[in-house]
Amino acid sequence: MKILSVSTATNHLSVAINEGSKVLVEANEEDQRNHSEHLDPLIDQLLKQTQLKLADIDRFAVAIGPGSYTGLRIGITTIKMFASILNKECAGVSTLAALAANVAAKDKLVVSLIDARNDNFFAGAYLNGENVIADGHYAFDRLLAAIKQVEADRKLPLVFVGSGLDKIKDRLDQSKLDYEFGQADQNQPHAGEIGRLAEHIEPVDPDQLLPRYLRRTQAEVDWHKKTGQPYGPDSAYVEEV
Numbered sequence: 001m002k003i004l005s006v007s008t009a010t011n012h013l014s015v016a017i018n019e020g021s022k023v024l025v026e027a028n029e030e031d032q033r034n035h036s037e038h039l040d041p042l043i044d045q046l047l048k049q050t051q052l053k054l055a056d057i058d059r060f061a062v063a064i065g066p067g068s069y070t071g072l073r074i075g076i077t078t079i080k081m082f083a084s085i086l087n088k089e090c091a092g093v094s095t096l097a098a099l100a101a102n103v104a105a106k107d108k109l110v111v112s113l114i115d116a117r118n119d120n121f122f123a124g125a126y127l128n129g130e131n132v133i134a135d136g137h138y139a140f141d142r143l144l145a146a147i148k149q150v151e152a153d154r155k156l157p158l159v160f161v162g163s164g165l166d167k168i169k170d171r172l173d174q175s176k177l178d179y180e181f182g183q184a185d186q187n188q189p190h191a192g193e194i195g196r197l198a199e200h201i202e203p204v205d206p207d208q209l210l211p212r213y214l215r216r217t218q219a220e221v222d223w224h225k226k227t228g229q230p231y232g233p234d235s236a237y238v239e240e241v
Helices: 035-049 069-086 095-100 142-155 167-173 192-196 218-227
Strands: 002-007 013-019 022-029 060-065 089-094 108-117 118-126 130-139 158-162 180-181
Touching: 002 035, 002 142, 002 192, 013 035, 013 192, 022 035, 022 192, 035 069, 060 069, 060 095, 060 167, 060 192, 069 089, 089 095, 089 142, 089 192, 095 108, 095 118, 095 130, 095 158, 095 192, 108 142, 142 167
Parallel strands: 002 060, 060 089, 108 158, 158 180
Antiparallel strands: 002 013, 013 022, 108 118, 118 130
16 A cells, blocks of 8 residues: 655654555655645655656545644645545544654653643653553643653653653653653654554545644634634634625
8 A cells, every 4th residue: 555644743844655564755854834835846756756646646644633733734635635636545643643653662651742832732642552641732740640640550661752852851850750752853753654654544534634733723712702602623613704
C-alpha cells in the first residue's frame, strides 16, 4: 500500500510517501509558517522522486491535531481534496501519537507535548503505541499528576518529546522521575511515522476527516458567550452572515 502523508500541525512541515511501513521518501522544512505555499510543491517534489503520480497513491494520511488551527486546516483540506477527487482512502492520525512514534525504544512511557502557553500543554502519553494518558489539553500540574500515577503502577522510564520542554525541566527534576528529553529530530512530527500509523488505522470518508483541536477556538468561545447555546459539533458555532 502506497501512503502519502503530511503534517502541517506545527511550524514544522513534513511530507512523506510510504510503501507499507517503509518510508520511501520524506521531506521536512523547519520553522516554516507559510504551509499553504510550500505544501503542494513539496508533495510534487516527492512524487517526482518516486516516479509516482497522485493516482498511484492508495491512501492519504494527515496529522489531524492537536496543533495550529490554521496549519491543521491546510493539511486536512489538502488530503480531503486528494482523497475525494481520486476516490481514495484517507486517514487521520493524532499529532501526539506521531510524536510518540519517533521514539523507537519499547517499555518506555513516551509523553508527547505541544506547548499551549500559560503552563498548558496539548499532551498524551504512549506505551508501546498504546495511548495510556488520553490526548487532551492539560495544565502541566494536572498532567504531571497523571504521569506519576501511571509511572507508579508500571515503574517505567519516561521520555518527553515535543515543544516547551525547557519550561518543565525544573519541575521534572524536582519530581525525582526517571526521565529524558527526546533528541532534536524526535521533537517534531514526521510524515513518515504518520504513514506507518495510518497503515493500521480504519480509513474514513473524506467528509468525516475533521481536525481534533482539543481546545475550543476563540470563535467558539465568543459564539457561546453571545448566544448562550451549548457547544455542539465543530461547525455548529459558525454564524450565518
